[in-house]
Amino acid sequence: MTLTIHEADAHDIHDDAVKSYRDHGFIAVRNILSKEEADHFRQAALEVADKSKARTDSEIFKQVVNVWRDDEAMKALTLHNAIAKAAHRLAGIPLRLWHDQILIKRPKDSRPTEFHQDQPYWPHADGPDPISAWIALCDVPPERGCMSFIPGSHRRRDLQGQNLRDSRSLFTICPDLEWSPRVTLPLKAGDCTFHHGRCAHSATSNITQDPRVAHVVIYMPTTTTYSGKGHVVTDPLNLTPGSKLEGEMFPLVAG
Numbered sequence: 001m002t003l004t005i006h007e008a009d010a011h012d013i014h015d016d017a018v019k020s021y022r023d024h025g026f027i028a029v030r031n032i033l034s035k036e037e038a039d040h041f042r043q044a045a046l047e048v049a050d051k052s053k054a055r056t057d058s059e060i061f062k063q064v065v066n067v068w069r070d071d072e073a074m075k076a077l078t079l080h081n082a083i084a085k086a087a088h089r090l091a092g093i094p095l096r097l098w099h100d101q102i103l104i105k106r107p108k109d110s111r112p113t114e115f116h117q118d119q120p121y122w123p124h125a126d127g128p129d130p131i132s133a134w135i136a137l138c139d140v141p142p143e144r145g146c147m148s149f150i151p152g153s154h155r156r157r158d159l160q161g162q163n164l165r166d167s168r169s170l171f172t173i174c175p176d177l178e179w180s181p182r183v184t185l186p187l188k189a190g191d192c193t194f195h196h197g198r199c200a201h202s203a204t205s206n207i208t209q210d211p212r213v214a215h216v217v218i219y220m221p222t223t224t225t226y227s228g229k230g231h232v233v234t235d236p237l238n239l240t241p242g243s244k245l246e247g248e249m250f251p252l253v254a255g
């Protein structure tokens, strides 16, 4: 089998790149932010993560969800037009913001994020093609917590939720995927990857001297309805299962 993985330039996403994203479930888009923007947003992300009361800390990463609600600097990144435009071009459908998150892997001693699909974690019904932008706010070589993807795994709609702390979880649930090729995509600051909400992915541990700072913006199709499952974003909202995820918590971003 020949696996051709395309990359895209942020300002000119060709049809080949769109096809590659839809076939494989992920793609790297270079220079979606300038180096200056990446530096600016890295400082903002580190400050927000430092002071946030809503932060969760684990041996895998420090995570702060929905920072765009409270921080103007990070809001500018979450609602960044170039990122939303690229997501819309790749997904090909109108999109709303589902949520954002800062993910920081501590220097030297963080654990890997094990292979998992995202969508089973979410309370989404009727939203077939969510897409996440994973934006590198520092250089992310394989030694600093860089992402790997399993091409084509986004077609597996049938898998129960996987545990991103357990290196055997995905492969116990779906033994076939253990023997699929994996594609590792080191990123420079300002580059990003887009991945489909069911494309299985992982991130290495950070064994470098510097934190790995990433910001993730997750978009969902405008058709997405609430399934009733518990989730940190929807739990406080008292939504009725079956209702559309819309309104000011889930702004329309593209399309």
Ligand SMILES: O=C(O)CCC(=O)C(=O)O
Residues within 6 Å of the ligand: 061, 103, 113, 118, 132, 134, 145, 201, 202, 203, 214, 216
């Ligand atoms: O950055 C990481 O360690 C994992 C990111 C991830 O799982 C995601 O963006 O869905």
